[in-house]
Amino acid sequence: MSEAAVVSRFDAPMLRAQGLKRYFDVSAPWLNRIIEGQPRQILKAVDGIDFEIPRGETFGLVGESGCGKSTVARLIVGLHAPSAGSIELEGRDIAGLSRTQMAPIRQRLQMIFQDPYASLNPRWRVRDIVAEPIRAFKLLDDPAAIERRVGALLEQVKLNPKDGEKYPHEFSGGQRQRISIARALASEPEFLVCDEPTSALDVSVQAQILNLMKDLQRQLGLTYLFISHNLAVVYHISDRVGVMYLGKLVEQAPAKTLFTTPRHPYTRLLLDTIPDLDMTGRARGPVAGEVPNPITPPPGCTFHPRCPFATDRCRAEIPRPLPLDDGAVVACHGVEEGRIPAGPSLAVPEKPERLG
Amino acid sequence: MATPLLEVRNLVVQFPTRRGTLTAVDDISFHIDEGEVLGVVGESGAGKSMTGAAVIGLLEPPGRIAGGQVLLQGRRIDNLPYEQMRRIRGKEIGAIFQDPLTSLNPLYSVGRQLVETIQTHTDMSPTQARARTIELLTEVGIPAPERRVDQYPHQFSGGMRQRVVIALALCVNPRLIIADEPTTALDVSIQAQIIALLKRLCREHGTAVMLVTHDMGVIAETADRVAVMYAGRIAEIGPVREVIKNAKHPYTHGLMGSIPAVGHDAERLEQIPGSMPRLTDIPQGCAFNPRCPHVFDRCRQDRPDLIPVEDSRVSCWLYDRASGPGIEVAKARVASTHADDLQEAADV
Numbered sequence: 293m294s295e296a297a298v299v300s301r302f303d304a305p306m307l308r309a310q311g312l313k314r315y316f317d318v319s320a321p322w323l324n325r326i327i328e329g330q331p332r333q334i335l336k337a338v339d340g341i342d343f344e345i346p347r348g349e350t351f352g353l354v355g356e357s358g359c360g361k362s363t364v365a366r367l368i369v370g371l372h373a374p375s376a377g378s379i380e381l382e383g384r385d386i387a388g389l390s391r392t393q394m395a396p397i398r399q400r401l402q403m404i405f406q407d408p409y410a411s412l413n414p415r416w417r418v419r420d421i422v423a424e425p426i427r428a429f430k431l432l433d434d435p436a437a438i439e440r441r442v443g444a445l446l447e448q449v450k451l452n453p454k455d456g457e458k459y460p461h462e463f464s465g466g467q468r469q470r471i472s473i474a475r476a477l478a479s480e481p482e483f484l485v486c487d488e489p490t491s492a493l494d495v496s497v498q499a500q501i502l503n504l505m506k507d508l509q510r511q512l513g514l515t516y517l518f519i520s521h522n523l524a525v526v527y528h529i530s531d532r533v534g535v536m537y538l539g540k541l542v543e544q545a546p547a548k549t550l551f552t553t554p555r556h557p558y559t560r561l562l563l564d565t566i567p568d569l570d571m572t573g574r575a576r577g578p579v580a581g582e583v584p585n586p587i588t589p590p591p592g593c594t595f596h597p598r599c600p601f602a603t604d605r606c607r608a609e610i611p612r613p614l615p616l617d618d619g620a621v622v623a624c625h626g627v628e629e630g631r632i633p634a635g636p637s638l639a640v641p642e643k644p645e646r647l648g
Numbered sequence: 649m650a651t652p653l654l655e656v657r658n659l660v661v662q663f664p665t666r667r668g669t670l671t672a673v674d675d676i677s678f679h680i681d682e683g684e685v686l687g688v689v690g691e692s693g694a695g696k697s698m699t700g701a702a703v704i705g706l707l708e709p710p711g712r713i714a715g716g717q718v719l720l721q722g723r724r725i726d727n728l729p730y731e732q733m734r735r736i737r738g739k740e741i742g743a744i745f746q747d748p749l750t751s752l753n754p755l756y757s758v759g760r761q762l763v764e765t766i767q768t769h770t771d772m773s774p775t776q777a778r779a780r781t782i783e784l785l786t787e788v789g790i791p792a793p794e795r796r797v798d799q800y801p802h803q804f805s806g807g808m809r810q811r812v813v814i815a816l817a818l819c820v821n822p823r824l825i826i827a828d829e830p831t832t833a834l835d836v837s838i839q840a841q842i843i844a845l846l847k848r849l850c851r852e853h854g855t856a857v858m859l860v861t862h863d864m865g866v867i868a869e870t871a872d873r874v875a876v877m878y879a880g881r882i883a884e885i886g887p888v889r890e891v892i893k894n895a896k897h898p899y900t901h902g903l904m905g906s907i908p909a910v911g912h913d914a915e916r917l918e919q920i921p922g923s924m925p926r927l928t929d930i931p932q933g934c935a936f937n938p939r940c941p942h943v944f945d946r947c948r949q950d951r952p953d954l955i956p957v958e959d960s961r962v963s964c965w966l967y968d969r970a971s972g973p974g975i976e977v978a979k980a981r982v983a984s985t986h987a988d989d990l991q992e993a994a995d996v
Contacts, residue, residue, distance in 0.1 A: 356835040464923050465692075494691035494862065494924075499906030499917035506916065521836060528908035528917065551910050565840035567865025569892065569909055582805055582838060 304383030305344040306483055306515040307368065311377035312387075314338040314363050318587065335587050337363040339539035340377070342613065345532075347482075350509070350516040352530030352547065354523055354562070356583055360539040361519045365487045368517060369403045370394050381483070399429045402476035406488035408468035412460040418471055419456030422446065425479040445474040449504060466497035473504065483515045490525060502529055523566055527551055535559050538586055538594040541613070545620035555622045557599045557632065593625065601626045651722040652679035653856050654703065654824055660715035661698045661707065661880075670927040672698045672711065674880040677954075680824065685850065685857045687871030687888065689864060691903075691924055695880040700826045700860045702726070704741055705733040720824070739769040742817030742855075744846075746829035748809035751816070752801040758785075758812050759797035762819055769820040784815040788845060807838035814846060821853060828860045843869055864907055868892055876900045879925055879935035881951075886960025894983075896962045899936045901982050918985070934965065941985055946971045 316335040324330060337360045345351040353361045366372045368379055370386070379387045386397050402425070405411040412421055422442045425431075432438050443453035449470040460468055469489060476484055486505070490498040506529065508514060520526050526533055527547055534544035535558065543556040554560045581598035584590055593611050596602040603625070611623045626632040661673035673695040680686045690696045701707045703718055705725070718726040725736060737743070745751050753761055762781040766772055772780065778797075785793035788811040801809055810830065817825050830846065831839040847870055850857050859871055867874050867888060875885040876897065884897040895901040905918030922939045925931060931938055937947040946965045954961035955968055957975055965971050966978035973981070 356837060466923060495864070496691060496903055496906045496920045497923060499908075499919045502908065503916045503919055522908075523836070524908040524910050527910045528912075528914075561837060563910070565836045566910055567840075567843075567863070567869045569865055569868050569907065582807055583835070 304380065306347040306349075306382060307345045307517070308343075308380040308383075309364075309368070309377065310342050310380070312338055312341050312364070312367060312374055312379065313376040314360075314367055314372055315375045333587050336539045336589070337586070338367065338374075341534075341536075341539075341541040343534055343541065343544060345483075345515055345517060347515055348509070348513050349531040350518050350529055352526035352533040353517065353519045353536060354521060354526050354533065355536035356521060358538075358583060358586055359536040360586075361536050362487055364536075365403065365485045365517065365519055369401055369485050370398065395429075399425075399479045400482050401485065402479060402481040402483075403485045403487065404469070404472050404476050404489045406491050408465055408472055408492065409460075411472055412468055414460055416459070417456065418446075418458055418460065418463075421460070421471060422456065422474045422478055425475060429479050431479065441478070442474075445478055446471075448477065448508070449474045464497075465493050466500055469493065469497075469501050470504070473501075473508070477508070477512070481514070483517070485517045485519075487519045488521070489518075491520065491522070498525070505529065523551075523562060535562065538583065538589050540594065540623065541621075542595065542624065543620065543622045545618070545622075549618050549620055553618075553620075555616070555620060555627050555632070556595075556624050557601055557626065558595050561598070593623075599626075601632050653682045653684075653721060654680040654858070655719040655722075656699075656703065656716070657719070658716035659699065659702060659713065659718065661695070661702050661711060662714040663711050665710075667928065669714075671714075671930075672880055672927060673702065674930075675716070676877075676880075676882050677716075678875055678882065678885060680856050680858060682823070683850075683854045683856055684873065685847075685859055685871045687867035687874035688858060688860045688877060689862060689867055689874060690877035691862060693879075693924055693927070694877040696860045696862075696877050697828055698880075699877070700828050700858060703858065704737060704743055704826050706737075706743075735769075738765060738822070739820050740822050740824065742822040742825040744810075744813050744817050744825060744827040744830045746832050748806065748813045748833070749801065751813050752809060754801050757798050757800055758804070762797075762812075762816060765816055766819050780819070781815075784819055785812070787849065788812070788815045788818075789841075790815075806834055807841060810834060810838075810842050811845065814842070814849065818849060818853065818855070822855060824856045824858065825850070826858045826860070829862070830859070831866060832861070832863070839866075846870070864892065864904070876903070879930055880927070881935055882954065882963060883936065884960055884962045884964075885954065886958075886962075890958065890960050896957050896960060896967065896979060896982060897936075897964050898940045898942050898966075898982050898985070901985060902939075905985075934963070942966055942981055944971075 314337050316337055318335045319325060319332045320330045343351060353364060355361045367374050374387045378385045381397060419442050422445055423438050426438055426441060432441060442456055446453050446455055451470050490501050493501060509516065518529055530547045532544065533547045533550045534541045537558050543559045554563050590597050592608045593606045596606040605625050611625045613621045613623045614628050615621050657677050658675050659673055660671065660675055663670040663672060688696045688699060702713055713726050717724055720740060759781050762784065763777045766777040766780055782793045782797055785797060790796050790808060790811055804812060831842050834842060843866060861867060871888045873886060874888045874891045876883045876891065878899050884891055884900045891900060892904060895904050902918060902920035906920065908917055920939055925935060933949050934947045934952055937943045952963045952965050954963050957967045967975055972978050
């Protein structure tokens with residue numbers, strides 16, 4: 293490795309997305325448009341987002357259905373090509389690379405999907421599922437070595453190496469998700485994109501998988517992009533959190549800052565919806581409205597129809613992300629003008645220094 | 649009150665299969681008082697939805713009630729003929745299911761479905777029923793109900809559809825509503841709206857609710873009492889505050905610790921080793937014994953009954969006067985599990 297490469301490897305963040313956009317054409321077929329005079333319809337699933345993930349950290353992405361968070365995941369692993377913007381992996385732009393150019397990068401970027409029932413081939417034995425990346429990237433070619441590696445991977449996710457002989461249907465949801473993680477780790481990746489990895493699991497199993505993911509991150513120095521709609525899960529696992537609304541990142545901040553001093557009215561709305569397990573009798577603000585249709589989003593700030601602080605400027609002008617002193621970045625005219633009153637903050641205790 | 653609104657006695661639900669009979673709900677008893685919200689929580693396969701379906705007489709064959717009784721205001725309803733049960737459903741017991749799209753008929757307008765339900769169970773004229781429908785839609789917070797009443801389910805968003813389903817369940821003022829995961833299919837901000845709505849309407853109408861969910865947060869916000877189910881049995885039942893803040897059963901305690909919470913800064917979540925047993929091999933004795941950190945000999949042999957501890961009832965031998973170490977010791981032991989785990993995490 294050349295000296296320049298060494299420098300960029302340690303200076304550049306693991307992943308940096310800049311002005312990332314992905315539009316989908318959801319128009320009616322051409323003939324219908326001609327005959328019925330329907331206009332072209334563009335769905336702006338991801339509409340210009342910027343974020344960075346330093347090596348070894350977890351970036352949590354939250355938002356409601358249809359906000360574009362899964363599209364972000366698919367853009368990063370190259371399942372969609374971005375309409376605009378760049379995705380840099382350690383300083384190198386990987387957006388829009390061809391399949392052959394992407395191949396060596398895929399090895400370093402792996403993905404864990406939401407549904408552990410749909411993401412494993414039911415006709416393959418677990419050992420073949422886990423060995424597939426090893427064979428695809430030709431990491432090992434001696435069958436005995438592959439077998440040893442698969443055994444070690446299964447042990448790493450707290451499964452028995454003998455489980456390799458079984459088929460996916462013999463496992464519970466949590467165990468299947470462990471198999472998915474073992475498969476993702478098989479190509480020795482540095483970066484994992486996790487799209488709702490625990491949403492299909494029961495809470496006690498979710499706890500096992502979250503603990504496993506934290507352990508693996510510590511052992512292997514992994515970097516995660518963790519997507520979830522569950523704020524408590526995101527709070528638990530993330531170092532930095534981004535909140536998406538209709539294809540835009542409305543606020544991002546270090547996890548604790550975001551949850552103690554939420555600034556964007558949408559972030560506050562989301563925090564207000566977290567059920568109160570401690571039953572402190574915390575007053576919850578009224579939550580109004582629904583996410584509008586993303587094909588015809590409102591003009592200006594897309595959140596203005598639901599926002600209690602909206603003004604004429606919010607209805608007309610799209611807010612730009614504004615960096616604040618404590619590392620937060622907020623896209624809101626109200627925050628910029630300082631006219632949003634201090635919000636309800638959750639009582640979050642001091643976070644102890646990260647171990648290890 | 650002498651007779652509770654709903655009483656379930658020793659209910660057993662079984663499924664005959666080729667490999668033998670599976671017992672999905674295994675001898676459970678509980679009651680719901682007038683106007684009370686009982687939460688039923690548990691993980692997938694714990695039997696919570698089966699219990700709800702058995703109460704309302706909607707078990708899918710080959711599932712069947714193999715034992716026990718369901719009493720509504722002291723009257724047995726588990727052995728009624730289909731037509732009689734049909735009259736009770738809707739009129740006396742309403743139902744709200746997880747997916748609002750499958751609970752509504754896509755071919756009928758929302759108004760027609762509501763009017764039909766109202767006319768089936770009352771003797772209102774079509775005009776009165778329509779007026780009542782619009783009133784109901786207003787009550788569940790649907791904007792412009794005069795216009796929306798003639799629209800079809802696909803024209804409503806998920807949250808709005810669930811509001812229509814709630815209106816359907818409430819339209820003839822039933823005494824009891826069985827709500828099976830009413831907010832699971834919805835986004836978090838909509839979920840909060842629906843919970844608030846359900847809570848308000850049931851309080852106003854004095855309707856009792858059996859709220860079946862896997863989400864402890866929903867229970868904490870809504871229920872008066874909660875039953876925690878594990879492998880077809882009730883592990884613990886008691887006032888919601890008592891169960892959540894002061895869990896007595898080792899399973900409930902582990903479950904509460906495994907829920908990540910904002911503001912709860914543990915490097916690791918508490919985890920219960922293993923997973924819930926399959927219905928084909930429920931262990932002898934207490935169903936939780938292979939995963940329990942406090943297991944002792946008796947747990948492996950005899951199945952515990954619900955033992956009264958303070959305001960709750962707990963099915964755990966730790967709390968038994970004869971075999972347990974005494975209630976105070978047992979409580980301290982269960983409560984200390986989490987502290988040990990934290991210590992372990994700090995040592996890593």
